[in-house]
Amino acid sequence: MIFENEQEVTRLAKADELRSMGVNPYPHFLKKDMSISEFKNKFAYIKDIEGDEKKADEEVTISGRLKLKRVAGKSTFANMEDENDNIQIYYSLGSIGEEDYTKFKKNLEVGDVILVTGYAFITKTGEFSIHASKIVLASKAISPLPEKFHGLTDVEMRYRQRYLDMIMDSDVRSDFAKRSLIVSTIRRFFEDRGFLEVETPMMHPIAGGANAKPFITHHNALDVDRYLKIAPELYLKRLVVGGMEAVFEMNRCFRNEGMDLTHNPEFTSIEFYWAWHDYFEVMDLTEELFATLLDKLNLPKIIEFDGKMIDFSKPFARVNYIDAIVEIGGISRDIATNKEKILAKLKEDKFEANDKLDLGHLQAELFDNYVEDKLINPTFIVDFPISISPLSRRSDADSNVAERFELFIAGRELANAFNELNDPIDQYGRFKAQIDAKNAGDDEAHEMDEDYCQALGYAMPPTAGWGLGVDRLVMLLLNKKSIRDVILFPAMKPLKNEN
Template identity: 45%
Template sequence: MTKETVVNDHDQTENHLITERREKLAKIRKEKQVAFPNSFRKDTDAKSLHKQMEGLDREALKEKGKIVKMAGRIVAKRLFGKGGFASLRDQTGDIQIFVNIGLIGQEAFDDFTTWDVGDIIAVEGEVSRSDKGELTVRANTLTLLTKSLRPLPDKFHGLTDVEARYRQRYLDLIMNEESRETFRKRNLILRTIRTFMDERRFEEVETPMMHSIPGGANAKPFVTHHNALDMEFYLRIAPELYLKRLVVGGMERVYEINRNFRNEGVSTRHNPEFTMMEWYWAYADYKDMMDMTDAMMKAIALSVNEGSAQVQYQGYTIDFSQPAERMTVQESIIKHCAEAKDYDLNTREGVAALADHFHIKYDKENDCWGKIIMEIFDEKVEESLLQPTFITGYPLAVSPLARKNDENPLITDRFEYFIGGREVGNGYSELNDAEDQHDRFISQVEDKDSGDDEAMHYDKEFVTALEYGMPPTAGEGIGIDRLVMIFTDAPSIRDVLLFPHMRVRD
């Protein structure tokens, strides 16, 4: 049998089941006053009920005589004679329902026998335990709330096709507890971050998502057009330049959890639309930011893992109980590349020779020391940084918004934060010298004119804001999606996005 035959047989079977369900709905519309009632109100959920009744046997539950109202989707059903069981799934988990003619009457039982897996129902009844000890609601009343017109995936195999799970996330959430748990943890991580920031007197703010000038990161923007103003706007690639305006205005501790958009490729680590957290702290520097990041990551780990600061990710343990290791770009290359000790990493000639040794491509005519050494780092070091690590000493050439180091003007007071072999955060002591910022923007414009479509535009309004005076400030951005990947053991960014971007199917 060919694959095409199997697919066609499956489609024919599904179409037959859909036809049957539509016929059932037509009968309901004809016989019932309301086909999709909306008067039922639940008073508990599966998880809460299991927790409340934990440790109580059948006799104790009978004595308690607790009546509950619950609703959810039928995910399993079996009939026998004048009774039956159904497994009801709500947002928190599953609960077993016992149905019997003697409890609900012949008419209601006949209705129940026609209901399908996937239908959404309401039940009111007494809490008990089955002969096997499973917590059960003995139905006194049953109501069909929503008729499902399409059959769910096979209950034994679930929705296993990875692409289908991304395209039809609703089915993935119905069928796969692992996916539901991933997004529960995502919400927990965000709540933990907000609590952490609130406790440190940071104010959550909102900044524009459409910019007249894209800025705050080296990235290619999405472009849109505003009809009324007859002008181009760019979807936000970063909120940085707006958040720093607020610091100029006297808001000394601000943060934003925001959606950003970058016109880049799609991969296991990249999605064109993603969530970031950025925060700015006046009268602090990049070292303070590293300390704060260590504390935040530990708080998240303890929250997500119920008291443990160790996280299992893709087969190894990541430990957040201790501060992350700190090293410069040069130190990391020497540590992870044995050959690097034979080259002078402080000169362009030295890093160019090392790049040539590794056959790493760079612009031999135009690339400066800073750009070449970062090509080496990206190629040879980044994926080795499995445990939490801060890399510091980033070159000025790749850090247009960071403050120059006082001792070495070729580098900046900047770090990137790595976990699991990928960059998760980027922070630095902010550049608050308006004239220096002006010169760096001019340099970025020259790069853009030379063909670098990710170089920054000149932002006159931001330079004007700096001219009014910004206090010494530190800032950082953390990729929330990549962070959630670490804390949920997810191999792909698509696993932690409810609706990842996918190519449109024919």
Template identity: 45%
Template sequence: MATQQNNGQEQDLNHLRKVRREKLAELQANGQNPFEITKYDVTHHSQEVKDNFDELEGKHVVLAGRMMSKRVMGKASFCNVQDLQGNIQSYVARDSIGEEEYKAFKKMDIGDIVGLEGEVFKTKTGEISIHASAVKLLSKSLQILPEKFHGLTNTDTRYRQRYVDLIMNPEVKDTFIKRSKILTAIRKYLGNEGFMEVETPMLVQNAGGAAARPFETHFNALNEDLKLRISLELYLKRLIVGGLERVYEIGRVFRNEGLDTRHNPEFTLMELYQAYTDYHGMMDLTENLYRFVAQEVLGTTQIVYKGIEMDLGKPFERITMVDAVKKYAGVDWNEVETLEQARELAKAHNLEFEERHKKGDILNLFFEEYVEEHLLQPTFVMDHPVEISPLTKKKPENPDYVERFEFFMNGWEMANAYSELNDPIDQRERFKAQEELLAQGDDEANTTDEDFMNALEIGMPPTGGIGFGIDRMCMLLTGAEAIRDVLLFPTMKSLGDVNKKNDVNNTASEAPEKN
């Protein structure tokens, strides 16, 4: 029964699409091809007109946008036009625009791009509107928008056809406008702090700087295998060596991993490096940056995400990983002296570990299992074990740990920062340990980057560095529930593969993806 209904709906849509093409053919035959129009001079947007009604009442304005509704009532009609800022009603009368123009207007379809000019006025019901003196078809829509009442609600279709999602769901457009403002605010803050924005390679021979599996590709011109970067770190540190004391980059990185509500294989990372400071300096910068961005974009430092209130205006909590595990798991790692003791504790707490895991790795397993979910308020978790931090300076008073912190909000890791390792001898030993892990089957381990080692041997000053997850920051500041909701075009399974699976299952619904 459902299949018959779907077939009937598709036949109706095919008929409507056929009618639209016939209308276009008629326009073209009459020398009125809308696709030949190259420009239209717009003077105002919808919200601008509404916000400045007292000043614009009775004035002539020119707008353009997509026709979202139309009510034809004999010699006068109403339509609603949607632009970047929102939508506005227009009163279209035959006597105001002319008889032929009115006939042309009546043939326009929902979804058409139109130019609209006329005087600003307010209807008897108090709605700010445009009394049209001209309506011009600027582009013909040959497809059918989703029915207005039900809108576009299918999540998978929304992600695949983001252009339709932006048209039908105003809150989606608001999210991405807000995302743009977040990035602008970040750049404004860092510019005021003397940071320089740079760009570094995406195609690299050695994908280092993080624990992640890279994507691999082949460069035909050099007949050489390359990787897509998983981090920005090693190139930015080269620039610190070169004397650019404060640098940052906002860019896509690529990790060949799974999909879920907080992970997409390509995502936006910001890394910054500042000479002559340490991880404490990075904590201060993070606090100030988050406060500035929230105030700039939201007008407040208090945010609410899924009912959880987070106050960016208060000093962020600072706690060591050892103290956090003691607080939430009841395990005092200061009393754990050997790897065997660590393994016994893991077994007692039903934590799975691998043979290659050392004492510090097991501490991190405790942290992930028992602590992360509790870190709802802005929190810096400091002093990580050296085993999981191959690019970080050791703590002089306790070389089992490093000067590193992760920044958490809402139970999510939001940033990762170090007092950067600048000892080339120590760094080579860390890379060697990573290569041993790689040989043992850890496909996320780093390999030695000889050019980066050469840079360190030239000499890098004491440096603080940090990586920010921009997409998660956008999720918290926009209220988005999944990372795909803040990515304009998230990674999706190809429709061909989906349709093949549907054919096998004899179902019209698309195969689900882990989100």
């Protein structure tokens, strides 16, 4: 049962007392004239009035949540906060009337949502305030807010009760407003360049589009299992086959994996596919997107993230995959190109080494363990091993290399892109190889998707594609260490009473 502690019981009694006075603690059809920020801007001129009477003649109605209340006999100073701003309220027995003053002196509490009608004035101490002539209780708070000066200190509770986190910390609301701006900027960026936004299924008959463990659900009417979207890739490329030459989707994806500072089981991604373009042009477009985002957020060219300074002022570095292992990871080329020597090196340095993996997957182990965390400034790692790139076009110059890049910033992968494989026979063979990889222990390998191969059989033009994790991008731009700080309602371990 909720609302059982002493303070909540007291507040429930006050709500009942208001009802007995003919006051509905939860009225509707209430209107405000403007926000607190608009109020401050409209009446800012009173600061320049000569003399002691610095006040406006016009009365308006504003609203907010009561955050502070200090009663001094027949007058009260309070503070209320709306979505973006806060203001001091002054009211007295004389200004709102004895009946309302007596009623609200006892029953109006911190946490309540109120409407205040009054005029702007400057107090004797020089604070811009609203002098109230009328106060209306818009919604009674039954649960008391945490103590003001300590706020919501339990990090787990901040994520579980995001609404309370937002009430107590206006910066949290600001961060999510910035996230919304980032998302809308990305969308406009692609629309302005002729991309068409589309929606593809959230439930797939085959788990595909990325190497990941899927969530499985069941469709009762069809009596079939379905997989929540790992990635929209294969559906988006079907649209390119169908004649849509520039498409993108920004939507939720789901991966049944662990949670940590950079992983949440449901997350937001954006993917686009661009016919008649190549992965070099996609790199250029990616740099252009970051420049646009920094400008829109009024961020400098050098930003801080997790104690690291990230320099966006120069062209992003472009480094070959094997060269990165050698030159950045410090692994000799002789080791980096030999399966047995890689296994020996990994074992020597106490890393897991699965001798069933092929050379490409073992090179990925080298990259993950020796290179990734050293890529601080924006860096495109290009030309990956073909065996770890089952949907990427094979290089004409080297059949063991995929025409693919990943973008790394602050030691983390942020985007993945490649020239798309459009040879249906090659794609079918790659899917078969993925089945072999799954049988060898890679439980994240792709499933066979014959319908997708059939789609390629109708011919897909030369196409480049790209995917980016929006949550990690927001983390970077807002300097947040945990993905939970940029997802409104992140996944959490159940409380004991939720099991």
